[in-house]
Amino acid sequence: MSLSKINIGKLFLATALAMLILGLLLGVLASQTYIFANFMKVHNGLALLRPMHVSSVMIWILLGATGCIYSSLSSITNITTTKNIAIVQWIFWIVAIIGIFYSYLNRNFGGREYWEFNPVWSLPIAVAWLLFIYNFLKIVLKIKNWPVYFWMWLTGICFFMFTFIENYLWVLPYFRENFITDTTIQWKVNGSLVGSWNQILYGTAFYLMDRIKKSESTGRSRLAFAMYFLGLFNLMFNWGHHIYILPTEPYIRYIGYAVSMTEWVFFIKIIHDWRKSVPHSISKKKYFTYKYLMAADFWVFLNLGQALMMSIPAFNLYTHGTHVTVAHAMGTTIGINTMILLAACFEFSGWQSKISSKTQRILKASFWSIQVMLFVFWLSLNIAGIQKGIWQMSEHQTTFNVMMRSIKPLLTVFAISGFGLAIAVLMTVSLLFIKMISVKMDKTKILEI
């Protein structure tokens, strides 16, 4: 295939979908350690499977976000990006993925939480991201009067780079030798990294809303901009709610608490306003894009309630370090990030209008199974977390093993629903993946870069 025929957006989205399939399979395997702990310990299963699962899912989100931006930009503007650079960017990602898995399979750890692979494999990611920044700026700087999603993409891309570098400050002894500062920075990084890719994905959600409506009313409204700046403010300063029990400077905790309380409110309002304004006929034509965006809306609502409660220090004392935190992380990663990305994949694949009724039935069954399974999955983790929270606050505490035995039925439900969730997601994702790599280039310039 000649270089000119490669569709950059689809190339990144297809690679992202492949990483999601891998992440799902690894996640199912990793969850078995909670049921068959004795068996899995023989090969130190969790120490290997957990980072492999987490890295795969994080790469799914980052490559998916990249694919969404490339696809959106090509559709919004007629400015061609430097295709060679985008291909080199993709090659650097492939090198990083191979290196990361090579590092894990050889048990060559050495990184931090969520980035446990040998730190050397962060370099190709950093180079790929710098190329992405170059390509993005080359296009958007030629455009005047940006809609809100341009601002969100710019923020997400630049803050990811900043936070990614900050993520490796620990290699300097100056930071590593001060445990409290080091841990504070680590939580700052974890909070801001999620915030940065959320900016990209919410920007994509705004763009999809406008694209479905065929107007720019959502992306240019004053409320959208107010929400964007509120989101940016939270990205920068709300991470302090992760470290209430860390003996760091008190002002960090106060700022984290105060800022967290302002979170998310505008976003829900905008999506609700948008839902009311989309004519029924349009939502039928773009059925799956619409459905997955609405599902993201539902999960925003659930996770918002949870996030707000967890940001109150008195409640956080019960939930910090428990499975409630995992439920929140999974709820946002699958419920919000993945739903938006799947909505985008349906839209950019160009497949939606040609789906046969038989395939449509399979996709609808998959959609509803995902929602039900995810809810059971999320609920079981929350109940297990609350039980652990009560245990950790108990005056007459039993041993850790006794507590873990008491929550084993809930973790079994978590593992089984996780398996069901993986099957349901795989039904849609495998079909999307096949379509993404097989659908011929549209003659319209919608997806052409």
Next chain:
Amino acid sequence: MQRNNLFVFTCLCMLFLFYSFTIYLQPLYTPSIPNINITKASEGRLVWQKYNCQACHQLYGLGGYLGPDLTNIYSKKGNGEILIRAMINSGTLQMPIFKIPERELLPLLEFLKMTDASGTSDPRNYRQEINGLINHK
């Protein structure tokens, strides 16, 4: 509108950079923990990462969920250095045996001694206030 947005964006970024650098400079005015070999403990942190202890264990609530939080394992009643060594060398019901050589084990122990001396991760040591905040008892 574009100019106003750029102005707000720039102001927020400046504020964020100021806040970040305030945190980066903290080690300069934080007193070091007595009786801890900081260099050795810092090496111990790398050993912690090398064996991916964080996959199962937490420090101040950050890490995995299969094993207990180890922030204060060093001084916990009935635990301490001897028990930590025994756990690493012999494993437990769920924890595999780690054959960590002595040259790596000593820094790891120093690191756990440092985390222990830095504060407490036990939520029972905190008091809840009426405004939702928490304070050390």
